[in-house]
Amino acid sequence: MTSPTHVNGDAPEAMIARDMVKKAAIIGPILIVAFGFIWGVHGALSTAYGLAIVVANFVLAAAMLTWAGRISPGFVMGAALFGYLIRLSLIFLAIWLVRTASWVELVPLGITIVVTHLGLLFWEMKRVSLSIAYPGLKPTSASKESTSK
Amino acid sequence: MSILAQATTAAEAALTAADQKSISAAGYAGLAYGLATLGPGIGIGYLVGQSVQAMARQPEAAGMVRTTMFLGIAFTEALALIGFVVFILLKFV
Numbered sequence: 390m391t392s393p394t395h396v397n398g399d400a401p402e403a404m405i406a407r408d409m410v411k412k413a414a415i416i417g418p419i420l421i422v423a424f425g426f427i428w429g430v431h432g433a434l435s436t437a438y439g440l441a442i443v444v445a446n447f448v449l450a451a452a453m454l455t456w457a458g459r460i461s462p463g464f465v466m467g468a469a470l471f472g473y474l475i476r477l478s479l480i481f482l483a484i485w486l487v488r489t490a491s492w493v494e495l496v497p498l499g500i501t502i503v504v505t506h507l508g509l510l511f512w513e514m515k516r517v518s519l520s521i522a523y524p525g526l527k528p529t530s531a532s533k534e535s536t537s538k
Numbered sequence: 539m540s541i542l543a544q545a546t547t548a549a550e551a552a553l554t555a556a557d558q559k560s561i562s563a564a565g566y567a568g569l570a571y572g573l574a575t576l577g578p579g580i581g582i583g584y585l586v587g588q589s590v591q592a593m594a595r596q597p598e599a600a601g602m603v604r605t606t607m608f609l610g611i612a613f614t615e616a617l618a619l620i621g622f623v624v625f626i627l628l629k630f631v
Contacts, residue, residue, distance in 0.1 A: 401605040447612065454608060462590040469586040469611060470579070477575060477618060488630055495631050499623035506619055510612050517605055 400458060406451035408516070409509050413444050416508065424497045432497040439501030442483055443509070446476055567629045574621020581614040 417440045425433030450472060457468030480502075487493050553561075589607040593600045 401601050402608045405605065405608055446615075450611065450615075451608065454604070454611075458604065462593050466583075466586050466590055469582055473579065473582050473611075473615065473618075476615075477622070480619070480622065484626060488626075495626060499627050503616070503620055503623050506612070506616050510609065510616065514609055517609060 400451075400455040402451035402454045402458075405513060405517070406447050409447050409513055410444055412509055412512055413440060413505065416505070420501065420505065424501065428494050428497045431492050431494045434492045435494045435498040436501045438487070438493070439498045440505055442480055443502055443505045446480060446506075447509070449476055449479075564629065567625050570628075571621055571625040574625070575618045578614045578618040581617075582611055585610045585614060 417437070420440065421433045421436045424436040428435070453468045453472040454465060457464040484498070488495065586607060589603050589610075592603045596603075
């Protein structure tokens, strides 16, 4: 069996991460307003912070895997495992540094991290599974241009 | 040596019961968070290993494999994040 020295084609991770950022931009304000009603201004700020952590985590994961994929599949393995450690440490650090700040409410922050992470993933999974099952329905830039005209 | 032992005993005696309880709670919370990250670590290793094998066997399907691999990694990581959030809430709230 011969293994490829690098992975061919476009990087799907970057595409998925970009799509997730767009979805987070849609759902973020709704979540911030909803949690702001429950926990006040501090709750809204904590929700925005949690949302930023989740989005940064996805973007960083995609960037690391894309970079590793250009080098070799073996490197993807290392990037995934060390990336997991690095990203968890960064999330830990990001929360540890602000845990005593006056504007931080830990409950909405924690809820936001879990709910946004899972929510965005399920939303993206639905889109990806649809585009894999029915590739003809996958939105392209050409179809967007034709609908806008 | 005995001076050191005496100093340790004095320091232990100075700690109140509440201090000792909070120290042991912090230790257990850290242990729980460590255990919570262990499972996803194994899961991600297995997932990526199988994906790399799939890409080596079928390089033309690499795009699809990488897409599902990325989502799989993120889903597995959600377990560690839940463990982390529970740790934070138990420790600081």
